[in-house]
Each structure stands twice: as C-alpha cells, then as structure tokens.
Amino acid sequence: MRVLILGVDGYIGWPLALRLIQRGHEVYGADSFFTRRRVREVGSDSLIPIKSMQERIEHLKKRFSSTVNFFRGDVSNASFIYRLVEEIRPDAVVHLAEQRSAPYSMIDLKHATVTMEKNIISTLSLIYAAKDIRPDMHILKLGTMGEYGTPNVEIPEGFFEVEYRGRKDVLPFPRNASSWYHWSKVHDSNNLMFANRVWGLSVTDVMQGVVYGTRTADIQDRSEFTRFDIDEVWGTALNRFCAQAVGGLPITPYGKGGQTRGFLSLEDSITCLTIGLEKPPERGEYRVLNQFDQYYSINELALTVREVYAKEFGGNAEIMHVDNPRVEKEEHFYKPVSEKLRKMGYSPSGDLKHDLKTILTDVERYRQRVDKLKKVIMPRTQWK
Amino acid sequence: MRVLILGVDGYIGWPLALRLIQRGHEVYGADSFFTRRRVREVGSDSLIPIKSMQERIEHLKKRFSSTVNFFRGDVSNASFIYRLVEEIRPDAVVHLAEQRSAPYSMIDLKHATVTMEKNIISTLSLIYAAKDIRPDMHILKLGTMGEYGTPNVEIPEGFFEVEYRGRKDVLPFPRNASSWYHWSKVHDSNNLMFANRVWGLSVTDVMQGVVYGTRTADIQDRSEFTRFDIDEVWGTALNRFCAQAVGGLPITPYGKGGQTRGFLSLEDSITCLTIGLEKPPERGEYRVLNQFDQYYSINELALTVREVYAKEFGGNAEIMHVDNPRVEKEEHFYKPVSEKLRKMGYSPSGDLKHDLKTILTDVERYRQRVDKLKKVIMPRTQWK
Numbered sequence: 001m002r003v004l005i006l007g008v009d010g011y012i013g014w015p016l017a018l019r020l021i022q023r024g025h026e027v028y029g030a031d032s033f034f035t036r037r038r039v040r041e042v043g044s045d046s047l048i049p050i051k052s053m054q055e056r057i058e059h060l061k062k063r064f065s066s067t068v069n070f071f072r073g074d075v076s077n078a079s080f081i082y083r084l085v086e087e088i089r090p091d092a093v094v095h096l097a098e099q100r101s102a103p104y105s106m107i108d109l110k111h112a113t114v115t116m117e118k119n120i121i122s123t124l125s126l127i128y129a130a131k132d133i134r135p136d137m138h139i140l141k142l143g144t145m146g147e148y149g150t151p152n153v154e155i156p157e158g159f160f161e162v163e164y165r166g167r168k169d170v171l172p173f174p175r176n177a178s179s180w181y182h183w184s185k186v187h188d189s190n191n192l193m194f195a196n197r198v199w200g201l202s203v204t205d206v207m208q209g210v211v212y213g214t215r216t217a218d219i220q221d222r223s224e225f226t227r228f229d230i231d232e233v234w235g236t237a238l239n240r241f242c243a244q245a246v247g248g249l250p251i252t253p254y255g256k257g258g259q260t261r262g263f264l265s266l267e268d269s270i271t272c273l274t275i276g277l278e279k280p281p282e283r284g285e286y287r288v289l290n291q292f293d294q295y296y297s298i299n300e301l302a303l304t305v306r307e308v309y310a311k312e313f314g315g316n317a318e319i320m321h322v323d324n325p326r327v328e329k330e331e332h333f334y335k336p337v338s339e340k341l342r343k344m345g346y347s348p349s350g351d352l353k354h355d356l357k358t359i360l361t362d363v364e365r366y367r368q369r370v371d372k373l374k375k376v377i378m379p380r381t382q383w384k
Numbered sequence: 385m386r387v388l389i390l391g392v393d394g395y396i397g398w399p400l401a402l403r404l405i406q407r408g409h410e411v412y413g414a415d416s417f418f419t420r421r422r423v424r425e426v427g428s429d430s431l432i433p434i435k436s437m438q439e440r441i442e443h444l445k446k447r448f449s450s451t452v453n454f455f456r457g458d459v460s461n462a463s464f465i466y467r468l469v470e471e472i473r474p475d476a477v478v479h480l481a482e483q484r485s486a487p488y489s490m491i492d493l494k495h496a497t498v499t500m501e502k503n504i505i506s507t508l509s510l511i512y513a514a515k516d517i518r519p520d521m522h523i524l525k526l527g528t529m530g531e532y533g534t535p536n537v538e539i540p541e542g543f544f545e546v547e548y549r550g551r552k553d554v555l556p557f558p559r560n561a562s563s564w565y566h567w568s569k570v571h572d573s574n575n576l577m578f579a580n581r582v583w584g585l586s587v588t589d590v591m592q593g594v595v596y597g598t599r600t601a602d603i604q605d606r607s608e609f610t611r612f613d614i615d616e617v618w619g620t621a622l623n624r625f626c627a628q629a630v631g632g633l634p635i636t637p638y639g640k641g642g643q644t645r646g647f648l649s650l651e652d653s654i655t656c657l658t659i660g661l662e663k664p665p666e667r668g669e670y671r672v673l674n675q676f677d678q679y680y681s682i683n684e685l686a687l688t689v690r691e692v693y694a695k696e697f698g699g700n701a702e703i704m705h706v707d708n709p710r711v712e713k714e715e716h717f718y719k720p721v722s723e724k725l726r727k728m729g730y731s732p733s734g735d736l737k738h739d740l741k742t743i744l745t746d747v748e749r750y751r752q753r754v755d756k757l758k759k760v761i762m763p764r765t766q767w768k
Binding site for chain 2: 177
C-alpha cells in the first residue's frame with residue numbers, strides 16, 4: 001500500500017513509518033518540523049535525543065531496502081498538500097500533522113488562533129485535495145478521546161441511538177472538549193463527517209487515548225528513537241510522571257486526581273493505526289474508532305509509577321497534588337467503549353507495569369537531561 | 385445600555401442599530417464591508433439600493449439626536465477587536481460580523497478556508513477580548529438553526545436530557561450542519577460554550593431561522609433601507625422567490641422542496657435580538673435561544689409567494705423544481721422548539737402573506753434592478 005504520513009517527524013509519525021516500512025508498505029512522509037520548534041519555544045526539548053530527518057532517512061536506507069520519501073512543508077498550505085496528493089497518489093493518508101498540545105493552545109489568543117487555524121485548515125485542505133484529485137483515497141485522521149469530554153453516560157464510538165420525546169434517531173454523540181486543542185479536533189471530526197456525507201470520502205476518524213512509552217517493537221537502536229516530551233506543555237501525564245520520578249521531583253496529579261482517561265502504549269497506538277490502514281473502511285464510509293487499551297484515573301497512574309519505580313529501581317517518588325491548572329471535573333463517571341479495533345484484530349500488547357519499567361529504564365539512561373529539563377516539568381500554563 | 389454591533393453594515397446589523405438607537409441605547413458599530421465586496425465578487429448587488437455607511441451615519445444624526453459611532457475594521461483582527469472593547473467598554477456586543485452565505489462557503493477550498501478562518505477567529509478573538517478586558521460583558525452571537533441539521537427527533541434549545549444505556553445526562557444537542565458556513569457556526573457555538581465554562585463569560589447563542597423581508601417598523605424612508613440580496617449565493621429562499629416572481633422567472637425550489645426550516649421576518653429578528661439584549665443572561669450563563677417564528681417547507685413558501693403575487697399584483701409565477709445543488713434531505717421530520725424567547729416577551733408581529741405583500745411591493749419598486757440581476761438569481765454553486 002502507498003501511504004502518506006503527514007507529521008512523519010512526530011512522536012507517533014516516526015514509529016508508524018518504521019512499522020509500515022517493516023511491513024512492506026511504500027511510505028511517504030511530510031513534516032514542517034513545527035513541533036521541534038514549538039517545543040524549543042517553551043524552553044524544552046525531547047528528553048530522548050532524536051536524529052534529524054535527514055539522518056533518519058539515511059538510517060532507514062541502511063536498515064531496510066526502502067526509506068521514507070520525505071517532503072518538507074506545512075499541510076495547512078493548500079498548494080503543498082495538493083502537490084503531495086498529485087505526485088504521490090497515495091492509497092491512504094494518515095493525518096498526524098496538527099498542533100497536539102492542550103496547554104500550548106491555552107497559553108493566549110495567539111496560541112489558540114494558531115491551533116485553530118493550522119489544525120482546521122490542514123484537515124480542510126486535505127479534504128479538498130482528496131475530493132479534487134483522489135476521492136477513493138482513505139483518510140485516516142488522528143483525533144482524541146478528549147473530544148467526548150466526560151459525560152455521565154457511556155461513550156460510544158462516534159454515534160449513538162437516542163430516544164428523545166418519543167422519537168428515535170442515530171446521531172453523532174455530543175462532543176464536549178476541554179481545551180482549544182481538543183475543540184480543534186472536534187471541529188476536524190465534524191468537518192470530516194460532513195465531507196464524507198457530501199463527497200463520499202472514505203474516512204477513519206481515530207479518537208485516541210493518551211499515549212505513553214518510549215518504544216515500539218521496531219525501535220532497535222538509538223538512531224530509531226522517537227521524541228519523548230516531558231515538559232508541562234508537550235508531555236502527557238504518564239510520560240511526565242516517569243520523568244518526575246527519575247528527576248527526584250514529586251509526581252503531580254492535578255487537583256484531586258480522579259480525572260479518568262483512556263490510555264494506550266506507543267506500541268499499541270502504532271498497532272492500531274496499522275490495523276486501521278490495512279483494514280480500511282468501506283468506500284464512502286465515515287468510521288469512528290475509539291482507540292485505547294484501558295482507562296485509568298490520574299491517581300492510579302501516579303501510584304503505579306511510584307510503585308514500579310520503588311520496586312525496580314529502589315527509588316522513592318513522592319506524590320504531590322497540585323492546584324489544577326485546567327478546568328475539568330476531578331471526579332466523574334467514565335465508561336468509553338472501544339470494540340471496533342478489537343474486532344479488527346487489536347489485542348493489547350503489554351501490561352502497564354511492564355511498560356513503565358521500560359519507560360523508566362530509558363528515562364534513567366537520560367537522567368542528566370531530566371535534570372536539565374526540570375524547570376519546565378512543573379505546571380505553569382493556566383486555563384483560568 | 386452601551387451596545388457594540390459587529391457587522392453593523394449588514395442586512396440585520398443596520399436595522400438592529402436603528403432599533404437600538406430608537407430605544408435610547410448608545411450604539412457603536414464596526415464593519416469591514418466584506419459583504420458589500422463579496423456580493424460584487426459574484427456579480428451581484430443588493431436589489432434595494434443602500435446608502436454608504438457615511439451617509440447612514442449622517443442620516444441618523446438628522447433623524448435622531450444620536451447615531452452609530454462607527455469603526456471600520458475586521459474583527460478577526462485581534463488588535464482591532466481588543467481596541468474596540470478597550471475604548472468602548474460595551475455592556476453588550478452583538479456579533480454579526482461573519483461570512484453568512486452557505487453557497488459562498490461551498491464554492492471551493494479558498495472560499496471554505498476564508499469562511500472557516502474568518503468566522504472562527506473572529507469569535508475566538510472576541511472571546512479573548514471579553515476575558516482579558518471586560519469579562520462581565522454580554523456576548524450575543526448570531527448562529528443558525530442550520531447548526532442542528534434535520535434530526536428525526538425534536539430539536540431543543542441547545543441542550544437535552546438524554547438516557548443512554550441506563551444512565552442520564554444533560555448534553556449539548558448533537559449538531560449536524562450542511563455547509564462549511566453552517567459548520568463554522570457550529571464551531572463558534574462550541575467555542576463559546578467552552579469559553580463560558582472556563583472563564584464564566586455571559587453568552588447568548590442565537591440559533592436563528594431564515595430571515596425574510598425588506599422592512600422593520602423603524603425603516604421609514606429610502607435612506608434607511610437595509611440590503612436585500614436575491615442572488616443564488618447571498619439571497620435566501622423566500623427573498624429570492626419574491627424576486628423570481630417579480631422578474632418573471634420561475635420560482636425554484638431545490639429538488640423535491642420538502643426541506644423544512646424555521647423562518648422569521650426581519651422585523652421579528654430585530655425584535656428578538658433586542659429582547660435578547662435587554663433581557664441578558666445571568667452573569668456567567670451560556671444561553672441558547674432558538675429564534676424563529678414558524679417552520680415551513682420550501683414548497684409551501686413557493687406556493688404562498690405565487691398565491692400572494694397573483695392575488696395582490698395579478699402576476700402569474702411558475703414553480704419549477706430544479707436539481708438540488710445542495711446535499712440535504714428533501715423530505716424529513718422537523719420539529720424544533722422555540723419557547724425561551726416567547727417566555728421573554730416575543731410575540732410574532734405579522735403573518736406571512738401580509739409580509740410577502742410588503743416584500744413584493746418593495747421588489748416591484750426596483751423591478752428594473754431585478755432585470756439587471758436576473759443572471760445571478762438561478763442556482764449555479766454546486767455542493768457535489
């Protein structure tokens with residue numbers, strides 16, 4: 001299959017490219033390197049050193065017979081994405097090229113605007129490139145479980161049958177996100193659903209949980225590492241907790257820590273995306289997949305990191321609840337459904353404690369870099 | 385009350401300014417004149433000639449002791465909207481300054497992009513200007529009943545209680561719009577709902593039906609006319625049907641014509657917006673108002689225009705169903721609720737046939753201009 005990965009330089013994009021090449025697909029990639037720049041903008045860096053795209057490409061050539069065919073550019077630039085689709089004529093496009101940090105989007109109006117504009121216009125431009133040039137192409141778009149918020153009812157996969165005042169319909173499940181970033185993903189989902197309705201585009205809309213981990217089965221040496229962010233803007237809960245433990249900082253659940261979310265390992269994220277690509281939707285189908293392994297509360301995760309760090313490394317990590325910089329429920333019902341991917345063949349690869357041991361081992365290896373990044377790990381960006 | 389109207393030069397903005405001045409409010413207005421330019425862009429013009437903003441301001445000075453304090457600029461420009469809120473310190477801002485044509489948004493990627501960007505960023509910038517400068521200010525934002533689409537259940541005012549798999553919650557009613565324009569309004573609504581949740585902004589989100597008419601009670605002479613668009617891009621169903629009848633063109637329901645929508649007269653639109661302003665939400669409330677008088681199918685409207693035109697003007701208008709350029713259900717259940725405004729004091733001002741007589745009289749007066757605009761009345765912009 002000929003696959004174009006938008007955002008191929010990112011946390012997920014890069015290991016996805018490795019996996020797809022490994023599996024014999026023809027892989028094209030695009031990136032603007034926005035994330036590398038934006039992470040530096042907040043004074044941070046990937047904890048695990050990563051290679052330049054040029055080095056990555058050269059490395060792949062040595063390891064495999066093929067590599068990523070790379071194009072540098074911004075996919076919210078219409079002429080760039082049109083040129084890509086025209087030249088490559090991909091069977092599938094994986095769209096990972098969006099601003100992906102909730103705190104970044106909440107810094108101020110400028111960051112909110114950049115998030116809304118870049119994210120929405122990139123998806124819109126991809127929609128039109130598909131419609132105008134390659135309408136049968138499968139668009140696999142990365143969204144987030146955060147689009148749904150935390151309703152007091154079960155969360156289905158995209159749609160639900162509802163009875164209201166004596167009548168029934170199958171409707172999109174109401175979205176209720178909690179940052180401009182998350183809302184930009186909701187807007188994308190809505191725009192994709194509409195593009196499917198009007199032009200019959202084939203879409204997989206992935207509602208992904210929070211991803212953790214430093215590794216996939218394909219990452220064999222240091223040249224193959226993907227970025228690993230641990231600062232308060234770009235790092236996500238579990239990855240940051242590991243860095244806090246290793247750095248001798250307290251592990252910091254926000255507020256009460258009862259916030260519950262779906263999580264999955266990087267390995268499982270790549271597996272699920274690959275399944276989504278290799279088992280595409282019907283032609284003209286708009287398919288929503290809830291993509292996560294388990295759901296955990298932030299408190300459970302903090303305790304598990306502390307426990308694994310103590311048992312495997314003899315470390316002693318303190319847990320310190322800090323004022324919640326976000327506006328969100330800190331105790332709530334949470335029961336999202338994730339059935340479709342399992343029916344398509346996904347079976348979770350590991351268990352949390354085992355995965356944490358691997359992460360903590362990799363983070364320990366870069367302990368000196370943790371020390372250097374200490375000042376950007378604690379929360380500063382306020383929602384309020 | 386000190387009110388700032390964004391989009392004061394428009395179809396609704398201008399008569400709203402007249403009404404508010406009439407009622408003794410202090411009125412400020414802003415406009416970029418985008419609509420005037422964009423209507424010319426598609427080869428059209430307001431059927432009823434309108435004065436320049438300068439002439440409008442001078443005229444008001446003569447008729448009333450006060451006038452619109454006008455600022456020229458684009459509200460998607462953050463520094464402009466910040467300056468307005470800083471200088472005026474309004475009690476309420478009415479946001480009408482968005483690209484308002486569904487067909488315009490569907491022309492191509494460029495028009496889709498401009499609609500998404502300008503609409504979303506203008507509302508986002510207004511949100512931040514309120515939060516940063518005047519958090520108690522009431523934001524009254526114009527959305528559309530089209531945000532809801534045509535579900536097979538009743539449409540409540542914004543939220544509904546839902547029971548799903550044995551549990552209950554009050555959730556945002558799922559939106560399901562049918563053009564990029566309509567979706568941009570959904571995105572705005574979601575962003576406003578979130579801004580209310582995070583920063584406690586006071587918001588009225590108006591889901592307005594299709595507006596028809598040439599007049600309000602305040603429009604007494606030709607200097608006071610508001611724009612009246614009849615072309616396929618900028619004109620809405622009923623206004624266009626009147627121009628078709630007068631121009632000797634067939635009245636053109638799209639497809640089967642069973643599409644049903646909420647409608648209200650311009651007079652009622654201005655009345656409802658005034659009620660919304662004079663009876664603001666509670667501080668920190670996000671209030672959704674479904675704003676329309678009656679709902680009609682397109683076929684009913686076509687027949688009514690034909691009937692009134694025959695009875696009052698002796699004319700003979702043909703009804704011709706044309707291929708639907710849009711993607712929408714042409715026969716469907718439709719039962720939206722509109723109770724809140726009535727409880728706040730709205731009572732519909734007229735009846736459709738009486739209103740149509742007034743519109744047709746005004747259109748007859750500009751019969752020569754109808755002839756000039758004939759080439760842009762019939763549908764050309766295709767969704768497919």
